[in-house]
Amino acid sequence: MDSDWGQRSSQELMSRYVSKETGYKVPKEGWRICLAHEFKEKRKPFQAKDVSLSNIFKHVGLGVRYLKWWYKKTKIEKKAPFIDMFGAQPLNQIYGAPLGGIGGGTITRGWRGEFCRWQLNPGMYHYKTVNTNQFTVCLRRDGNTVYQQVLSVEHPPAFQSWNWGYCGEYAFYHALYPRAWTVYDLPGQNVTLTCRQISPIIPHDYQDSSLPVAVFVWDVENRNDFTLDVSIMFTMLNGSGLKDDESGGHWNEPFHLEKDGEAVMGVVLHHCTTVNPYTLCMAARHQPDQVISHQTAFSPKGTGSGLWSDLITDGRLDSPTGSSKPTAKGESVCAALAVSCSVPAQSRNTLEFSLSWDMPEFTFGSRERQHCRRYTRYFGSGGDASPSLSHYALTHYTQWERSIEEWQTPILQDGSLPSWYKSALFNELYFVADGGTVWTELPEDADVSGGLRSEDGGLPAQPDIIKEFGRFAYLEGQEYRMYNTYDVHFYASFALIMLWPKLALSLQYDIAGAVVQQDPTVRLHLMNGQCSAVKTKNVVPHDIGDPDDEPWQRSNAYLIHDTADWKDLNLKFVLQVYRDFHLTQDAQYLQDMWPICVAVMDSEKKFDLDGDGLIENSGYPDQTYDGWTVTGPSAYCGGLWLASLCVMCKMATLLEKQDSCLEYRDMLDRGSAAFDKLLWNGTYYNYDSSKRNFSNSVMSDQCAGHWFLKASGLGEGEYQAFPKEKIQRALKSVFDLNVMSFAGGQMGAVNGMRPEGVPDRSSVQSDEVWIGVVYGLAATMIHEGMRDEGLRTAEGCYRTVWEKLGMAFQTPEAYSEKNIYRSLAYMRPLSVWAMQLALNASHVDQSTSAQTKAAEQS
Template identity: 75%
Template sequence: KMCAKLDCNYRAASTMDLNDSTSLAELMSRYVSTETGFGVPKDGWRICLAHEFKEKRKPFQAKDVSLSNMIEHVSLGVRYLRWWYRKTQIEKKAPFIDMFRALPLRQIYGAPLGGIGGGSITRGWRGDFCRWQLNPGMYHYKTVIANQFTVCLRRCGQTVYQQVLSTERPPTLQGWNWGYCGEYAFYHALYPRAWTVYHLPGQNVTLTCRQVSPVIPHDYKDSSLPVAVFVWDIENKNDYALDVSIMFTMVNGSGHKDDKSGGHWNEPFHLEKDRESVSGVLLHHQMPVNPYTLCIAAGGVNANARHLHHSPVSSPTEELRKDKRRSDDSVGRERTRPGLYFVFCVRQSSARGCRFTFILCWFILLTFCLNVRWRYTHYYGTKGDAAPSLSHYALTHYSKWEESIDEWQRPILQDGSLPAWYKSALFNELYFVVDGGTVWVELPEDADISGGLRPEDGGLPAQPEVVKDYGRFAYLEGQEYRMYNTYDVHFYASFALIMLWPKLALSVQYDIAGSVVQHDPTERLNLMNGRYSPVKTRGVVPHDIGDPDDEPWVRANAYMIHDTADWKDLNLKFVLQVYRDYYLTQDEQYLKDMWPICQTVMETELKFDKDGDGLIENSGYADQTYDGWKVTGPSAYCGGLWLASVCMMCKMARVLNCESVYQRYRDILERGRAAFDKLLWNGKYYNYDSSGQSMSNSVMSDQCAGHWFLRASGLGDDDYQVAFPKEKICSALKSVFDLNVMSFSDGQMGAVNGMRPEGVPDRSSVQSDEVWVGVVYGLAATMIHEGMIEEGMRTAEGCYRAVWERMGMAFQTPEAYCEKGIYRSLAYMRPLSIWAMQLALNNRPNHGKTTDTDVGQD
């Protein structure tokens, strides 16, 4: 009866109209009681395994550009094609952005496995292992169909039920029992954990698989471990006992073409320590670059259990039928031929059920970036033999990880003023901290990150304490935009790091500061204008710290479309982050170290104030993070960032008792504010730019970005109104909400980047009519800071509903999408800015004093 009822309800949930105001997760939660899954939380992203998304989108391509924009960018296309051919066909390397081979949308991904910065594996919401990042920053999108969990039920020695827990029916592996009915199961994600609940038709048995990764705020040890735990809880609601078997199969290979070259090999292990034992098999992958070892293991099974640790098989269903029983001593230690290996646990259940625990971990022999080593090797060594110890540690510590995760998430989940969609978005968007091509490495003792300029000369220590103690951290702009620590985008995403792992946020800042003083005179062609310029100019913030397919940190600025030394936002975003980070951490040494670098980049920035009115001007091309949207003269976006940065320089000068610097920037601020209001304020909002061209009075959703950082940095009304009058900010935000949000797609898709005053999107560029998810979350945070909580929530909700519920882009939130049909750059860094919303919510009146979890204090 239970299964029949669930079948009906899951059918209703999986066939609902996703345009309905009720979300899929909310509908499913009505139908699925806490009794139908072991410990599944109420909040999170939930989906039936039989669900099919109605909306199918395609990646942005050249043919999607308007005729006028296409004509304008013909020269860029020709230069890019020549460069792309040389890169891919002659150098045999992947381009940092591949415009000809954009990733197609696969609506399959779930929460990634593993800790921060040691590689990642993604298990999809239907249970398939389908995305691999075990070569740092380089992704392999391949579903390895044989990597599965299989269940077998026996009664009185006879098999009564057997099933591969996959809805797939592949043309291979015909001896396996495929085709589990997805209408009897659902997936639930609340990152860093996920649950899959399987109801076995006709058996009165429920399986709950809980996936746990050690992603824990303010934890700099366990959060670095490349390991995940699968906890299987079996609920037997029959009045008789059953023997339950769960088998975990994994191929020695990731579906990569190099698998066929051979050389992979396998070996079993057994480790007993502190009265806890773990047994498994090591799958050694002999890749040409960065060879690695996968480890699958099982433990935590009581003395009544029967273990079959490893065996090469062609048909796991046949192995289940045989019910082989081996003792630990029967497992040899010799190397075995490549093949299919599994960990097999059998246990007689009580009337209430039983639990099995599996561990998946990996160890990558890193050949990357001048002798650096993974952060986790600080605890487990560099020889590649740590997997047994790592799996044992995971087995004995995952319950503590979950306690820490519960303690962190509980205050937000129990806040009745926050909507369910927001709680899901806030935690699930954190997937990118792990699955953003992320690397977290330790430095050699003799490494120097200062760029060669010492503190006495206005530079940095060779190894600042935070870098020495916590290592270096880098993540990609996006899985398709392969550049590490892209700084104009990190500006938005950095809220997640500074609030949850502040030492990593500061480490990134030290790296950027060291790069400011460096100079790479190598002349390089800029694809946009066809001119040559140095790869890196001294005195400016780099666009990024390099390509993972090259030598990041050594060769910066993999981005070569524009000469970013002329960009107007990078230097300013550095200054704004420095003060915000100081405000949230109260790290005085950090502020002192950053102060001379801030003065350097602001001196460089002052050259963009051509007329000396205290306000910088844009150059007439796309010279900021909106690198496809031209801007001329003083602009709302860059001009606002400039005023906010000048305001921050005043604040820092006062903290550090530099009165002469304070007076200088105070004068600039007063003149700049007057020019900003005179040139850009139109009575309702700030114009896009001051050029007077036909689109200069467009409404930009991101026009208050500078003000947003002032608010996030604790500046009150008296402080920030020196730069932006409160009444003008509120009027501008209201205009953005009315036009960019509510007049765009019926208010259901977030905020479009550019909107005309008459209520139609600005289609003057390839980016002005896009929605940028990370920008929308930052805009929502700005609204919340100004007391526009309902408007801010409505704005951000549109993005979440569109991405996670209608478009099927879970765990691959894109940089951008248009109103219809198109998306761009799947799995992108910027949406981590949703944590700026949480910072704003923490600062609500009467919300109470912020805690260490709310801000970046360790």
């Protein structure tokens, strides 16, 4: 991070630990911050009072209806609203790389060392710093303790006997997800500790990537001329800071597990709630020159003097045998684990800890049915897997790191890529695990398409890919709590299809199964006050449900609009189907998806009201920009429509559906002519064709359809929907206006810009920057040979979010030029991986061009 650290000590420390002098090298690339750093800018979440007066008048009805619905949901049903407009999450600039694999829950450790964000119950977050969860170091020389310090810069009210307040100027944090490093220089001790945090996030690995576990490797460097005995103590609360920590019945027990010649020891914390019980497990690997000790139970209340004195006496804990008694109601309990070793003069040693959590089966908020997590396929569903998980992690993490380095190194060593981009690419990937993610086994009685079989336009009851690789879902955002929100997944999906393609295809089969189903239940939609069915047949759902209800059983938790009339959802499905086929070459997938694509395109045709081959928008917000009105043919939805017709022609050709190919080609030719006539103004495509005051605004996302064609290996020759020269001209206009004429060119691309060079303020979304849209725009520029412009565009977002606003590991959906952000920790910024796909394609194009040129010369 390019910030003023303000202290020479931390600068020297970072320089030394990035250099090759040390045995425990911290990588050069990533996001880095001094533990004493304070972000100057403190933004507020978007609230109703931030809406302009004209927009307030437009949405009075929505406000009244939402208030009634919110009251019923929160006060009568006692549920959490899927979007809480009255309880937006405030900005806490504290978060670091989350712990754990994909789909088993996550725990976030902040960059100052706090355990501060919890998602163990699927999709449901709470933001609580648990002060008892800490690492403490004890240094001893010649039998005497010379230094004992909690490795926390905080001064919490808990445990007053402990030595809090480590000086953050002597330490820095470095994140390159899925790993992170915290380097502590112990003042006056000539000792440096490096804590390396590792989670099993490994591309194309569908076993270890599912494990709910993380490893902390503590590297100890002794620069003294004498030997030191060093102990690291790990303390943990049985719980996560919620009220149920004191519900009673929780207990801890020590364990020792030896397998394949390796032994691990630790403490299991049994959290025995009525709903979704789980265990936490602290463990350490036994080494011949190290001593592992523990304290099975101690109270988080009081001064903590007993545990502190126990460690300070000899660097070890008492290690009582047997389990603790179950807690009484109103009481909570903690445990501690310590590892001690000798570190000779001018030498190093390593201590290893793991943290695992085991909630093998769970229910969503409706409590209707049990779901079994993916990792239980390998570790069982009996609720006793945490010791085995810990053993596996401690004996396999070196293999994980080799796999991570093999994946990351080619990109990190590419000198043509800027450092900020490398940090963005890997660190934004946190959301795949920490997006409320669930990865479950398919229930034996599940039928993904509701009884409609392939011969009738449906799917197999249990498609092979879901049976083999499980079901996958992640939230639109930690504050926008809907699973697999499809208009947003369109952008984010690049991370999955490039790194875990089987999960991407599994998600697509689930969406396809939902397409052919219907839910005729009538409900009120909050935007227009009209009633309509929850789910209409043969249209793509907005989402597959709310984790506080029953996802997969009841889709479309989003009830602001009736999304059956949205113009982009069906098209985004078609475009993703072909993109996914292009990248995987899975012929069975293409065969299975074809009838679903035909069905949704048939549903989409009705939006071409005048028969000119081009769909029209309704005059309401009817696409992913759900607060930005669009009327008639539009650049965004019209472009997605033309791109979809293009890929339907391609798929029909591959599947030898000649009649279908001719039908879609006819619509494409007519629609392209109408699109050009109605929207092209000589320098870019107008926002829409309505001739309203803002219809000629410059939309940053106007080339989204072309982006997907290029990402799918199309967009030229026979499968071209847009003239190349017009796309490039439009992208240049977007760069000149939406990027360089906005915030000094330093904050990415604003969604809407007026041709005179001021933001479009006609809606609450037109003058926002959507980070995920910007990364997609940058990818489009790169595909079109505008590499420098694409990188400059995306850089503004990264610098703003990670370096200026302190939103590390909580990248929001949106921010405005000043004061406001909206929806922390959002799915869409995973589209940064679309930039990598574009860069990969440009490398191939350059290589092919060079080979052709060499052949011609020879």
